[in-house]
Amino acid sequence: MATTPRRLQFGVFFQGVNSGTIWKLPESGSQTDFESFRRLAQTAERGLFAAFFLGEGLRLREHFGRPHELDVAGRPDAQTMLAALAAVTSRIGLVATQNTTYNDPADLAHRLASLDLLSGGRAAWNVVTTDNAWTGENFRRGGYLDHADRYRHAEAFIRTAKEIWDSWHAGADAPAGPVRHEGRHYTVDYRPRLPRSPQHRPVLFQAGDSAEGRDFAARQADVIFSGHPGFDDAVAFRTDITERTLRAGRPADAVRIMPASEFILGATGAEAAEKREWVRSLQIGPQQAIAYLEQFWGRPLDGYDPDGPLPEIGPAVEQTSETRGSGFHGAKAAELTSQWRREAADKGLSILQFVRAKAGRPDGSFVGSYSEVADLLAKYAHAGAVDGFNISPWLIPTGLDDIVNHLVPELQERGIYPTEYRGSTLRENLGLDVPGSSEPYDSALTQPAPAKTESAHP
Ligand SMILES: Cc1cc2nc3c(=O)[nH]c(=O)nc-3n(C[C@H](O)[C@H](O)[C@H](O)COP(=O)(O)O)c2cc1C
Incomplete structure (x- = not known):
């Protein structure tokens, strides 16, 4: 080095x-x-x-x-x-x-x-x-x-x-x-x-x-x-x-x-942390939070409340979406979504809060x-x-x-x-x-x- x-x-x-x-x-x-x-x-x-x-x-x-x-x-x-x-x-x-x-x-x-x-x-x-x-x-x-x-x-x-x-x-x-x-x-x-x-x-x-x-x-x-x-x-x-x-x-x-x-x-540091919350709220609104999760669940989730917990339902993605351009491999979907569900529940985060924490x-x-x-x-x-x-x-x-x-x-x-x-x-x-x-x-x-x-x- x-x-x-x-x-x-x-x-x-x-x-x-x-x-x-x-x-x-x-x-x-x-x-x-x-x-x-x-x-x-x-x-x-x-x-x-x-x-x-x-x-x-x-x-x-x-x-x-x-x-x-x-x-x-x-x-x-x-x-x-x-x-x-x-x-x-x-x-x-x-x-x-x-x-x-x-x-x-x-x-x-x-x-x-x-x-x-x-x-x-x-x-x-x-x-x-x-x-x-x-x-x-x-x-x-x-x-x-x-x-x-x-x-x-x-x-x-x-x-x-x-x-x-x-x-x-x-x-x-x-x-x-x-x-x-x-x-x-x-x-x-x-x-x-x-x-x-x-x-x-x-x-x-x-x-x-x-x-x-x-x-x-x-x-x-x-x-x-x-x-x-x-x-x-x-x-x-x-x-x-x-x-x-x-x-x-x-x-x-x-x-x-x-x-x-x-x-x-x-x-x-406190001012920056406050600004981060403001930035995240502008970057990710309720609709974007749902759309973000839909990428990984591979199914419409618009019936879910952005202020509620992560969907209990499993992902529909078996394979893709490399061909769709996101680079996310569907085989990992089940593992990832259940890990996220656990993480959000442990931290008491809603869909919106969870996605904002993951975003950026x-x-x-x-x-x-x-x-x-x-x-x-x-x-x-x-x-x-x-x-x-x-x-x-x-x-x-x-x-x-x-x-x-x-x-x-x-x-x-x-x-x-x-x-x-x-x-x-x-x-x-x-x-x-x-x-x-x-x-x-x-x-x-x-x-x-x-x-x-x-x-x-x-
Ligand atoms: C930091 C980063 C930025 C990228 N930006 C673009 C981009 O602007 N447009 C694009 O078509 N692909 C972009 N790619 C994707 C690459 O074109 C490539 O398709 C993808 O990374 C798969 O190749 P890999 O397996 O070698 O990573 C980017 C990849 C990385 C890692």
Whole structure:
């Protein structure tokens, strides 16, 4: 483990579909309101965040034939949103989650290279493979790939994309190439249409937690977006990824790790705890509590009182819902639901109270006073457990204000958070090497980022 603390980086993260982010206040705007995103992105940049990060949901989840109570409808395409945000920010990285299962490599490589070039070297791609049949129903290929095949396909996809980006040599005024790939699912015969960006090519994030997913990240990714924010879990995950990265022939520290998280802060611990109750009440209302349980029970539960005990009835799910996209395996339903029933009864919790306690990210909810949370994050930094956190803002458009105004200065005082952006590209700000070189990236060697107007900055 590290002897000098790691400098932590923050990203702001929006899930593809969720009820964890609250859009309910009059000033929240909506998911289709650019102003709400502009304000958050500029706040994050004022707080020296490394990344503005969008998840991808290719389809609204459905639940007994209607849109899922836990999802929020109305989400613009990630690359379009990030391109718009590029115009009103100048340093923050722009991370688009895009799947390798339903895209084509030459096309996606070009779109991401476009964002990278136009943003002055700030683009990143969060590579996901995406759960299968549920989203596949809207694609020509359908739900055609099983888990192992998805990762084999992803590997070929990434190699092809990297080859495309790398084949326009530094300083050249015309592409080399062509890049050719003849595979099971696509063919490529392509000359890149864009020169390198100031950071050479988009930074690669990866999200997918199986052994195959972790090995894939160890071979290909710059950063892992992990689901392991709890301290012990984060330390174990780091050890595992370091071993895999070394086995993949890369330096131990080649892959940065940023787990999903949520921060609920106050001047005192008591104030933060009170705020958590308020946040949870906005995130999970009676209808959402029932819908949450229905996911695991696999049957309508709308006849149950949200203020009453958990349903005595057993779950109807025998298998699924991996194909439905939730990642929950039905075989575990009976075990899980009876465990929850016991837990709620022991603690005397109603359905609503129980779901609110489970909601959010139990492991990755950092709740406390600014200094308590800063001390806890210092523990992560000193142990080298993570390189930062991807933070889901719970309130729009002010969900980062507390973090930027109060937590960031506490972290800076502890020497574990940047006091300025290192450079203009995401690669620089994350301290990543330039691809194909062992030297950390130096922007002075390449073209500067495009000038931005004063009014664009917070
Ligand atoms: C932290 C995290 C974030 C993810 N975000 C997305 C996403 O935004 N869109 C998506 O389609 N899949 C997302 N995935 C799911 C992956 O695409 C993948 O389908 C899933 O994790 C199954 O692969 P695995 O068994 O390797 O985990 C995410 C997975 C993780 C762990």
